[in-house]
Amino acid sequence: MKRPSYPWAFRPRLRARGFSWRGSSLAAQRLKEAVSEVKAVSRQDPLVAADGAIILMEKLWPALEQIDSSSGALGSAVGKTVHALLDLLIAAPADADLREEWLTRLWTAVQEDGVDFLTEVSERWGELCGTPARASQAADELRVLVQRSWSEPHGAYFRGTPACLSCLLAAGRHQELLDLIDTAPFLWWHDRRYGVRALTAMGQTDAAIRYAEASRGSNDSPVVIARACEEILLAAGRSDEAYRRYALAANPGGTHLATFRALKKKYPQKDPRGILDDLIGGTPGEEGKWFAAAKSGGFLDLAAELAGRSPVDIATLIRAARDHLASDPAFALAAATAALRWMARGHFYEITSGEVWQATEFALQAAGTVGRLEDTQGFVRTLINSRDTYAFVSEQLKRRFQTDGHPR
Structure with missing residues (x-):
């Protein structure tokens, strides 16, 4: 099959050494544009798009x-780019000759890659081969080199190791894969994850879990391993066990709220309040960090309780007080007074006068609505007069409050 050609717009935008030392943002944008262009073409001609993916x-x-x-921003952008391109390549309906040409070009690119941008290409080499027979052939070609590198003192690095393991997996040579991994000179998840997948493919779910658990090298992420075990159990229909054993360790989000949402989505059969209780129980002394998650889940009583147990971000508390003044003034009062209490204890740096005044104003408004104005004014006077109150906060409260306890 003749190799297709296409006037790719990304070609001149990604010329050799075309970006400066500080060109990370521009490069990421160019990569995003290039992937969009390749995807657009793939809807009309997947073979042309696949060729564009290789060129890119x-x-x-x-x-x-x-x-x-x-x-790390550039590495993240490149990783997303390569992943998207590989999916297109693997799915492309190429004949054996054309796919062989692709493999040759890709292998050259992998060997010339200066910082392992194309690591995932090697990791998915078995899929790229297209058929179990071609993957088996590649495995035979690479296995000798892997064994030679592993026989060196302390093990030598060979860039094609994941490609060999991937090919054995794709070829269905599962026991050979496990036997080869057993000869590795050191314990490393990046190699042993293929063994986990081999055992899973063999239907040995519990053995795969044990193998993964035994694959914790000193530099391996426990999150990645827990996530792999969780996925195995979920695929086997053992969701309760997956949740009990791995869910909390496998799903850390960028924020506590993101973690809660991820678990709710992954385990829809679980009671959200139960999930939240489990998360809170896993972080003793830091219960307040789950305030936003409790509020988002509609558990306002729990959120108010958490705000009183350990520090919560002041801006989060003030925003919660503002947003609930009309809908739930009792909760707004709890959030505002918690903000004042934690600011008074000096738990946060760079507190502004505006934050102190806002928290006070929201507390008084909410207190007036629920009939607790006098109590709240007394609470503020206590903060003003306490020797333990952070001096800046005390001064701002004095300015906000008159001596008789009424707001200006």
């Missing part, structure tokens, strides 16, 4: 090699 991957290292990647 061939250009990654030459185009990006001069960029400072220390922030």
Whole structure:
């Protein structure tokens, strides 16, 4: 089959050494545009798109090699790019000759990649081969090199190791894969994850879990391993066990609220309040960090309780008080007074006068609505007069409050 050609717009935008040291943001944008272009073409001609995907991957290292990647942003953008392109390539309906040409070009790109931008290409080499027979052939070609590298003192690095393991898996040579991994010179999840998948493919769910648990090297992420075990149990229909053993460890989000939402989505059969209680119980002394999750879940009584047990971000408390002044003034009062209490104890740096005044105003408004104005004014006077109150907060409360306890 003749290789298709196409006037790709991304070609001149990703020329060799075309980005400066600080070109990370621009490069990420160019990669996003390129992937969009390839995906658009794939809807009309998947073979042309697949060729574009390879061209793009061939250009990654030459185009990006001069960029400072220390922030991790560029690596993240490249990772998303490669993942999207690989999905297109694997699904493309290429004949054996064309796929062989793709494999040759991709392997050259992997070998010339200066910082392992194309790691996932090697990790999914068995899928890229297209058929179990071709994957088996590649496994035979690579296995000798893997064994040679592992026989070196302390084990030598060979970039094709994941490709070999991936090919054995794709070829269905599961026991051979497990036997080969057993000869590795050190314990490393990146190798042993293929063994976990082999055992799963063999229907040995519990053995796969044990194998994964035994794969915790000193530098391996416990989150990644817990997530793999969770996925195995979920796929086996053992969701209760997956939740009990791995859910909390496998699903840390960027925020506590994101963690709660992720677990609710993954385990819809579980009571959200029960999930939240489990999360709270897993962070003793930091219960307040789940305030936003409790509020988002509609558990306002629990949120108010959490705000009193340990510090909560002041801006979060003030926003909650403001947003619930009309709908739930009792909760708004609890949030506002908690903000004042934690500010008075000096738990947060860079408190502003505006935050103190806002919290006070919302507390008084809510207190007036629920008939607790006098109690709340007394609470504020106590903060003003306490020697333990952070001096800045005390001064701002004095300015906000008159000596008779009424707001200006």
